[in-house]
Amino acid sequence: MNIDVSSPSADGTTEVVEVLLADRSYPIVIGRGVSTDSSLIARHLKPGRAALVTSEVVGALYLAPVTAALAAAGIEAVPIVLPDGEQHKNWQVLNTVFDHLIEHRCDRRTPVIALGGGVIGDMAGFAAATWQRGVPFVQIPTTLLAQVDSSVGGKTAINHPQGKNMIGAFHQPGLVLADTALLDTLPDRELSAGLAEVIKYGLIRDTAFLDWLEPNLAKLLARDPAALAYAVRRSCEHKAEVVAADEREAGLRETLNLGHTFGHAVETGVGYGEWLHGEAVAAGTVLAAAMSARLGWLGEGEVGRVRRLFALARLPVEPPPMPAARWLDLMGHDKKVRGGRIRLVLLKGLGHAVTTGDYDPAALDATLAEVAGHG
Amino acid sequence: MNIDVSSPSADGTTEVVEVLLADRSYPIVIGRGVSTDSSLIARHLKPGRAALVTSEVVGALYLAPVTAALAAAGIEAVPIVLPDGEQHKNWQVLNTVFDHLIEHRCDRRTPVIALGGGVIGDMAGFAAATWQRGVPFVQIPTTLLAQVDSSVGGKTAINHPQGKNMIGAFHQPGLVLADTALLDTLPDRELSAGLAEVIKYGLIRDTAFLDWLEPNLAKLLARDPAALAYAVRRSCEHKAEVVAADEREAGLRETLNLGHTFGHAVETGVGYGEWLHGEAVAAGTVLAAAMSARLGWLGEGEVGRVRRLFALARLPVEPPPMPAARWLDLMGHDKKVRGGRIRLVLLKGLGHAVTTGDYDPAALDATLAEVAGHG
Numbered sequence: 001m002n003i004d005v006s007s008p009s010a011d012g013t014t015e016v017v018e019v020l021l022a023d024r025s026y027p028i029v030i031g032r033g034v035s036t037d038s039s040l041i042a043r044h045l046k047p048g049r050a051a052l053v054t055s056e057v058v059g060a061l062y063l064a065p066v067t068a069a070l071a072a073a074g075i076e077a078v079p080i081v082l083p084d085g086e087q088h089k090n091w092q093v094l095n096t097v098f099d100h101l102i103e104h105r106c107d108r109r110t111p112v113i114a115l116g117g118g119v120i121g122d123m124a125g126f127a128a129a130t131w132q133r134g135v136p137f138v139q140i141p142t143t144l145l146a147q148v149d150s151s152v153g154g155k156t157a158i159n160h161p162q163g164k165n166m167i168g169a170f171h172q173p174g175l176v177l178a179d180t181a182l183l184d185t186l187p188d189r190e191l192s193a194g195l196a197e198v199i200k201y202g203l204i205r206d207t208a209f210l211d212w213l214e215p216n217l218a219k220l221l222a223r224d225p226a227a228l229a230y231a232v233r234r235s236c237e238h239k240a241e242v243v244a245a246d247e248r249e250a251g252l253r254e255t256l257n258l259g260h261t262f263g264h265a266v267e268t269g270v271g272y273g274e275w276l277h278g279e280a281v282a283a284g285t286v287l288a289a290a291m292s293a294r295l296g297w298l299g300e301g302e303v304g305r306v307r308r309l310f311a312l313a314r315l316p317v318e319p320p321p322m323p324a325a326r327w328l329d330l331m332g333h334d335k336k337v338r339g340g341r342i343r344l345v346l347l348k349g350l351g352h353a354v355t356t357g358d359y360d361p362a363a364l365d366a367t368l369a370e371v372a373g374h375g
Numbered sequence: 376m377n378i379d380v381s382s383p384s385a386d387g388t389t390e391v392v393e394v395l396l397a398d399r400s401y402p403i404v405i406g407r408g409v410s411t412d413s414s415l416i417a418r419h420l421k422p423g424r425a426a427l428v429t430s431e432v433v434g435a436l437y438l439a440p441v442t443a444a445l446a447a448a449g450i451e452a453v454p455i456v457l458p459d460g461e462q463h464k465n466w467q468v469l470n471t472v473f474d475h476l477i478e479h480r481c482d483r484r485t486p487v488i489a490l491g492g493g494v495i496g497d498m499a500g501f502a503a504a505t506w507q508r509g510v511p512f513v514q515i516p517t518t519l520l521a522q523v524d525s526s527v528g529g530k531t532a533i534n535h536p537q538g539k540n541m542i543g544a545f546h547q548p549g550l551v552l553a554d555t556a557l558l559d560t561l562p563d564r565e566l567s568a569g570l571a572e573v574i575k576y577g578l579i580r581d582t583a584f585l586d587w588l589e590p591n592l593a594k595l596l597a598r599d600p601a602a603l604a605y606a607v608r609r610s611c612e613h614k615a616e617v618v619a620a621d622e623r624e625a626g627l628r629e630t631l632n633l634g635h636t637f638g639h640a641v642e643t644g645v646g647y648g649e650w651l652h653g654e655a656v657a658a659g660t661v662l663a664a665a666m667s668a669r670l671g672w673l674g675e676g677e678v679g680r681v682r683r684l685f686a687l688a689r690l691p692v693e694p695p696p697m698p699a700a701r702w703l704d705l706m707g708h709d710k711k712v713r714g715g716r717i718r719l720v721l722l723k724g725l726g727h728a729v730t731t732g733d734y735d736p737a738a739l740d741a742t743l744a745e746v747a748g749h750g
Binding site for chain 1: 466470473477480504505506507508509530532535537538540541542543544545623707
């Protein structure tokens, strides 16, 4: 890996991370103001129309400036405003997107632009993947979590009532505009949730990044522009490397799901929208680390460091109480199940994640029993 | 092209047509009894479970024997029986497929098998394309139309209330079993509808096949096994060649939609399910031929031959009466629209189709005016 932790990029500069996928390669453009830079937009998108999918909350803040920037680039935006929240990432709301697309006669060449967080990106992306069997797609992520993770890599999905992201497609964007200025208005809780995925990259593959993060989490929470720009860029570099190596999640990419099998159980168990995704991932990653320690793969001191990193990012390190049987039931629906076995991403030391079903099941049972509470 | 029209394959033999798509290449196995040949199935599918999606009508006939053949190959089938008909190719019914998949804990490696006609293949295929972002898919087409066209090439879709196949994905099967014995129970009307697509291959790219078809349509309607086997094989060879050259329909593949833009307007205009797809394609192709003649691209005698071929196959050669404005409105929603222009597949001589928006619009208006009737 080619990193220089001593010199984070200066605030104000625009940086480009390329996701290398042969004829579907695309740039992630990172910087303050890139989402309203009409000359930048005009270099990447053809004049014409575009469907601009956003949420009520994000739309109130950013629909007008982005629409104006698109107009200046010769692109007429058809606005599609969806209700906010993970609980709306479903068929019913997706169908309203399709209704707009057909009403405005969006055709095979009309791009769909997602302006929002992970929920909007997932839904707009799935609409772009399936509308007329696939139309061009652009991501303008407005949360830290979306900028460092969900907007990159082409995963799109909606939820099934009994399972998160159960229905979806791989559909790569043609362009990602990660505008760090949009993070100015992000609620503190969502900023922390995004940091869960930032910390994850360090835990699975980059201890030098962990060493940078630990003393810089306070700066990140204070929205120090240079620190944020560096964390976004470094995370995008990791995501781009992993996606380029394993687009369809046949191996390496699975490790990006550290904490996610436990985390999905939390999200589904308490009901979508109660816990933010990043919060569930934080608590889930602590469980994965604890189980790794039970297996003798991780030291107790390292588990403590995992907990400390998330706590410094003001993230939950304990899951909600659920009976062990409920945990197993919810985890059994995870997409990483192969032939009935629960495959998990675990840590064999910090910076080294493995995906495996080859572990003593008693370690899973004991880990869940410890957090089952009295539920 | 490598064809031998003088010697149709003998009844009873099994033939294989390969669809060449690099690491996603797959065989179409054609012959009597291939859908219940457990040793053939065992050579292609791993033991385990599979979701077997079928319709009420087809399921009553073939669910038991196919389930038994799968069981003999070590595969436990989870049956998913959907209502019959194009009017059910929608979100609501698709969601019942997902409900079954989650209930039976079908995971990323559980294949979805479509046992049915085009509607079942499209829906099961779209479910396979989107369940957990894509699972293995097998087609066992039970209609002539599905065997010669829709089961090959990876197009999957459901309908939007205002447009056919508006929501879908490209998702190639891993195996197609075209069992011509299943055509024994096909209603006459559906047999004719399938012949529309068979004739289409001749019209767009193979006049020798047209020359074979014209004197053999009576045999095909009488279900002569050797004639059917030859027509299915030759059609699959054409479909495989076109799909291998242009999987995503960027050019050549568009010509397979001869008659489909007009045909979709018929299907949507009269309501899904009133006209069979093949019937609408037949009437639509006659319109495309008539318009081609108005443009001076086709002789009147050739238009007459197009009508005669469809009539010999007992297919409609006149569309239902609709006002010209209604035609244009319905055709404007077609997926081949680019930037608002109606692109059409037209004929520049028999055996030579072109996709173009470069025509005198008056020819389209006059063609539609002639069939508008008093609606």
